[in-house]
Amino acid sequence: MRDNNSAIIQNGKYNFQEKLTKNSLSLPPSSIETLQVNITLKCNQACLHCHVDSSPKRTEQMEKITVDKCLEILSNHKEIKNIDITGGAPELNPHFDYLVIEAKKLDKHVMVRHNLTITIDGDPTTGESKKYLPEFYSKHSVEVISSLPYYQEYFTDKQRGRGVFNKSIDSLKLLNDQGYGNENSDLKLDLVYNPAGAFLPASQQSLEHDFKKELWEKFGLKFNNLYTITNMPIHRFREQLERLGNYDEYMEKLINAFNPTAANGVMCRSLLSVSYDGKLFDCDFNQMLGMQIYNIEPMTVFNFDIDLLLKRKICFDSHCFGCTAGNGSSCGGATV
Amino acid sequence: MNYYESKDLGRFAEVGKFKPDLMKKFFDYYNAATNTDGALSKREKALIALAISHFKQCPYCIEAYTTASLESGANPDQMTEAIHVAASMAAGMNLVHGVQMLNILEKSGV
Secondary structure, three states, rough: OOOOOEOOOOOOOOOOHHHHHOOOOOOOOOOOOOEEEOOEEOOOOOOOOOOOEEEOOOEOOHHHHHHHHHHHHHHHOOOOOOEEEEEOOOHHHHOOOHHHHHHHHHHOOEEEEOOOHHHOOOOOOOOOOOOOHHHHHOOOOEEEEEEEEOHHHHHHOOOOHOOOOHHHHHHHHHHHOOOOOOOOOOOOOOEEEOOOOOOOOOOOHHHHHHHHHHHHHHHOOOOOEEOOOOOOOOOHHHHHHHHHOOOHHHHHHHHHHHHHHHHOOOOOOOOEOOOOOOEEEHHHHHHEEEEEOOEEEEEHHOOOOHHHOOOOOOOOOOHHHHHHOOOOOOOOOOOO | OOOOOOOHHHHHHHHHHOOOHHHHHHHHHHHHHOOOOOOOOOOHHHHHHHHHHOOOOHHHHHHHHHHHHOOOOOOOHHHHHHHHHHHHHHHHHHOOHHHHHHHHHHOOOO
16 A cells, blocks of 8 residues: 555554654655665575575666666766665676776765675676676775675575685685775775574674674784674565574564664665666665655656655665664664 | 473563562663673673573573574674583583592591
8 A cells, every 4th residue: 555655554564664653753865875776686696695586597687778877867966975886796787897987987986785706706607707806996996895794604604605705705805905995095895794594783893893803813804894784584584584483583573673763874764776677766675575666656767856756755664674673774784 | 382482481571470679670680780791791791691591401591592692793603612611510510529529438448
């Protein structure tokens, strides 16, 4: 059911909107600072917690006409300072390099969600090498944001696949060799921690301390920031929860950990998500659930209207409890 | 139905149905002792509690502190070492009383 302001009202068991109302929260958009573009659903990995259901079998790719439209939006809106390029493995889109180079020409801050192993594995379908990536990122001062569930093989491989931890270490060394991860460097390398199961992340600060200590002492590796992200109870992770008989328990955990301060900082208030086919969403999770932004008609990059988008009512659903639990969760880590 | 049901862990606070003032005193003390970063971090406290949970074989506590350990950033290696600390302490506590046996043997002229 949608109201006049295009918000989906959830009448299910876990009612996020009701929780907001009880806490006197409304959460309208505050700005649009980041355009997060999901340019492919294809990946060389098939991680357990992936809300995108990415794998080497996916074929969805953003076409050049849509990439160019995203660049036009960035060019026409100085207030959108950041482009956050994600996927799948975004490097598997044939227009990836072009998008990075052109976005930098527009003086935008370019972030790439880089899974580390793509540099080692290459394209899983064509075998095309991606070994150029560390140097490419360095040359264009891209902020590299990479998942590393833990500083040990067990948790990492359990979540992301056999062999991923060792490949990730090799890939991090290549990025460090390019200058990434030094404290005073402009070349930012951030790591992302997702819990390896149905539990909440520990404090971002304490995990960052542990990761820095362990990765330096064991492997001589450096990075800048650690971001903790809560696992979203959708798609592949939800399937796992249901298989283990854990879904309701996990949802109760998220709801019991609802934090109004974290809710105020949710990323959908300052970010717009673009799908591979140019549709607009409040966030990547809404994108994967098909919860497109509507204003009379479905909104896409081709009928982009920033004034209308700033007045929209963000679409919430039960999965939003993932972003508001504990210290909060976003693509930039904890929100508290 | 079993004597122990996992869902009953969530009903712990209901023990305060009678004498709620005493239960409040308990929870204030418990939260202050276990759920704060002090001279020991929350993680260290969770691992201690995990060890004690196994020592006393409380299934409620084992469940609660397995989760608490994970959510404080501990990993299965650390958690398993904590259990071994508890197990070796239990073994040691048994064995050290063997000194009493030796004392009695000696007194008996053995």
